[in-house]
Amino acid sequence: NAGVTQTPKFRVLKTGQSMTLLCAQDMNHEYMYWYRQDPGMGLRLIHYSVGEGTTAKGEVPDGYNVSRLKKQNFLLGLESAAPSQTSVYFCASTQDGSYNEQFFGPGTRLTVL
Amino acid sequence: DAKTTQPPSMDCAEGRAANLPCNHSTISGNEYVYWYRQIHSQGPQYIIHGLKNNETNEMASLIITEDRKSSTLILPHATLRDTAVYYCIAAPGKYNQGGKLIFGQGTELSVKP
Numbered sequence: 541n542a543g544v545t546q547t548p549k550f551r552v553l554k555t556g557q558s559m560t561l562l563c564a565q566d567m568n569h570e571y572m573y574w575y576r577q578d579p580g581m582g583l584r585l586i587h588y589s590v591g592e593g594t595t596a597k598g599e600v601p602d603g604y605n606v607s608r609l610k611k612q613n614f615l616l617g618l619e620s621a622a623p624s625q626t627s628v629y630f631c632a633s634t635q636d637g638s639y640n641e642q643f644f645g646p647g648t649r650l651t652v653l
Numbered sequence: 654d655a656k657t658t659q660p661p662s663m664d665c666a667e668g669r670a671a672n673l674p675c676n677h678s679t680i681s682g683n684e685y686v687y688w689y690r691q692i693h694s695q696g697p698q699y700i701i702h703g704l705k706n707n708e709t710n711e712m713a714s715l716i717i718t719e720d721r722k723s724s725t726l727i728l729p730h731a732t733l734r735d736t737a738v739y740y741c742i743a744a745p746g747k748y749n750q751g752g753k754l755i756f757g758q759g760t761e762l763s764v765k766p
Contacts, residue, residue: 544696573753582740582756583697598753630696642689642754644696 542566544645546631552651553621561616561648563631571634572614573598573642574606576627583630589614621652657741662761665735671728673760675741678722683745686717686724687754690737697740697756700726731764738762 547562563572570591575583575598585598589608603625605617614633618625631645658676665671677686688700701708701715703724708715714727728735740759 575756580758582758583754584756585753588753599755628694632696641699642697644698646696647694 544631544633544643546629546645546648548648549646550649552653553618554653555622557621558617558619559621559650560618561629561631561650563614563616563633563645564612565614565631565633565643566612567633567635567643568611569633569635569643570611571636572608573632574604574614574616575630575632576600576625577630577647578627586616586629623652626650626652657743657757659739659741659757659760661758662763664763664765665728665731667733667764667766668730671731671735671762671764673726673728673739673741673762674723675726676723677741677743680721680743684743685745686715686721687742687744688713688715688726689740689742689754689756690735691740691759692734692737700739731762733764733766736762736764 544565573588574586577583584600586600586604587598587606589595592611595606607615629648632642634642685702685704687702689697691697701710701713703715703717717724738759738761740756742754
């Protein structure tokens with residue numbers, strides 16, 4: 541099992557450009573999450589999904605869109621990147637929304653110039 | 654979700670027990686205490702959780718006070734690889750609000766030789 545994987549690992553964008561971050565999990569988990577982490581801070585929830593075809597807003601959803609067309613994939617989109625979106629993005633998944641153990645990916649480091 | 658308070662940093666000698674405190678004085682009856690850690694630049698890793706009884710697993714022990722207003726995570730024999738930021742999270746259990754985790758700033762534990 542690869543667990544939770546994220547693509548790409550690093551990316552540099554210019555202001556106004558768009559991109560999509562891919563999260564994939566091979567554990568057949570129902571719930572998936574996107575977090576961002578800024579320097580010196582804890583993780584903040586952007587969006588999450590409780591199953592294929594569903595999405596919901598987290599703490600800081602503005603400027604992001606998500607899609608969960610397949611159970612194993614959770615995509616995070618930035619339509620028009622801004623410098624404030626420079627951050628490390630983590631994806632996580634869990635089987636049934638239990639807090640017992642969320643499995644996290646290795647992160648994507650995004651810089652917006 | 655209840656707010657938690659943790660010291661920003663702590664030091665521990667290698668081989669000694671590391672005791673990480675967490676205050677959650679506003680925790681409600683259905684909220685568990687969860688601990689995660691984040692080793693530099695990696696995704697967070699689940700450690701342990703509990704409701705009101707003390708818990709132990711292969712990684713750590715969790716001691717929760719009788720009034721549930723505070724808890725302590727114990728790493729019995731800290732190693733250099735335990736150097737990380739430790740997050741204490743108080744949140745409802747399963748099937749509630751999509752299993753979202755609210756991360757605070759955590760405690761940065763430095764294990765020194």
